[in-house]
Amino acid sequence: MKKQFISDITSEGKKVESTFALKFKKPPVDYKSNKEGKWFEMRLADKTGEITAKYWGNDEKKTLDIYDSFSRGCVVSLTGTVQEYPKGSNNFSISIDSAIDTLKVCEIREYDVGDFVATTTKDIDKMLVEVRSILASVKDKDLIRLVMLFVRDKKFMDLFSKTPAAMEYHQNYVGGLLEHTLNVMKIADNVCSLYPELDRDLVVSGAFLHDIGKMSELELSGTLIGVSHEGMLIGHTVIGHDMVSKRIAGLDDFPVTLKLKLLHIVLSHNGHKEYGSPKVPQLPEAVVIHHADDCDAKVDIFLRLKREANTDDPWIWDKKIKGHVYLE
Template structure:
């Protein structure tokens, strides 16, 4: 692959000539003058940089998606203290000519086997025999275990990487232990079940093809909540004397975990444990998204981030952990 100047070392007014970048974000916007523009976050192994398209916005936007490789010609410009590329020409690169991993920043590797062992250790603390049994039977299922060890938690936004779903599950399990110890009137077993099962349908809903996370045929038709409820039925029917009222509660926790109807749940949480599952799921998802955004933004060396469309704000990039200790 052709060697280019590191993104961090690009200078104001430096020309960019047919350089290939990975698209990390793409947002259409309208300027104060009413003129449409396309805001991009593009990058390679050396970092990332904002880019702006001001001409033929709709036409160019339709050429590519987030996660695609594009070839860019333009000019570096410093605007409000941040470097960006003003795009003069943009084409979708031949996806077969390049390896996408050559354009990704090195990330921390997830030890999925250690996470799986940690999750099973938490399952062993579940006191309710039927809940412990359905968790064990599901997680030790050869198909589910194989898929879970590599599944992402989302197509984009949070934990969107190999092993991301398991990382998300274990993170929530740990928080459920803390919540249950503080609010001792909650059923900890139901919280642990919700932590593990709320997104387990994503092992079938999402798939990774050429390092691109995509929805499967089954995932598009049914969705991960329906797939998880089918799993509850399938596994519970094989457990002698599994309580019918418990089966309904377990399904309710899964179906309500998006918290609100407008967020995609067919029902709102009607029990405290379901409310906690929805709340902690949202917290963990947002924290992973926020930390990933801030970590990437710190690569620029600036004090403040670019505007986050997802969180609708700028972020101060100073690392405050341990600063005054």
């Protein structure tokens, strides 16, 4: 059983004895002084967060052997000491001194994958019922034909309900994509109630489909959320566009203009080209989905930062949002 989580590492000098998933490791380097041996840095993770660890070796061969014994995604068991730098920053790391501490790879039987990959706290089955209920209210006969192709595809829905929404930033856990999509659908649907001129059926359908490319972009690799080769080379917006296009191609007499509008929503939902959108929103319905998507992601990030803040200070600064968050 895992003894300590990263969220428990909150004070300098505290001893650490636990297991962590390896996100990446940097090559061993020589000490700047004349000290013998090498040291290397790792980025470790569990379901509560991430932390940097540094292994300080005094025997070069032993250090290189340990370094070569593990790879990305494996789980390591270690002992070490918490360090904080700079002082008062709440920026903690783990120092592993080869003279007194240990670092080794764990076998599968020695850990529970659930300790490293978080799962949504919401009820997945209930969220699926809500998604289906909202989609069932779509009146446009062509859009309902299309979305039902996805909803009735068990393999698709199983993966849709398990995929994370992101690798790091928002809802980065099993079930995150479903949770995020449902939130976007609800936000967008409420906006439609304020603006009757909007095509609600297009908005709701687009909200459901906007991020489905993440099902191929993101992958659970053992203990970590990673980006697939397809995700790196193509990206979820274009993958999603292709997934929707393929389904539409199997439907007889699907209106060309409706197809273009729906595909535009998928391609433009990130809002800006520098954020991965091949097109910026050019339809009012696309504007709604872009901002609903952005709203849910940002609110989730801010709420998590507040929950995880470990300070008496009323303010924190976070590099992900490049700004401050007020905690009181």
